[in-house]
Amino acid sequence: MELECDATFFKHLQVIKSNFYLGKTHKVDDQEMMVDELLNANDLDCQQGMFKFTMKSNAATCMAPPFDLNPLTKMWCLVTTF
Numbered sequence: 178m179e180l181e182c183d184a185t186f187f188k189h190l191q192v193i194k195s196n197f198y199l200g201k202t203h204k205v206d207d208q209e210m211m212v213d214e215l216l217n218a219n220d221l222d223c224q225q226g227m228f229k230f231t232m233k234s235n236a237a238t239c240m241a242p243p244f245d246l247n248p249l250t251k252m253w254c255l256v257t258t259f
Contacts, residue, residue, distance in 0.1 A: 186229060194218045 198218040202209045221228065235255050239248040 182233070190221070190225060190228075194221060 194216075197215040198221075200214050201212050203212050204210075232252070235252055238255060239251040
């Protein structure tokens, strides 16, 4: 929803890829478990046009009240129910 979103898109995409393309360990009841990566960085690179279109198309709805749900969760609900 920012005016310069097109210019900063690739920086934001890098942040998403760097945080979600590697598996991570999570501690549950003093036991470490491996959690698989949430996305494939190569697939996201190939699909970035559709990703950008989806984010721009749903930004206003995701940022609207009520604020008791994470905006990315709202986006996921919108995208998976069409």
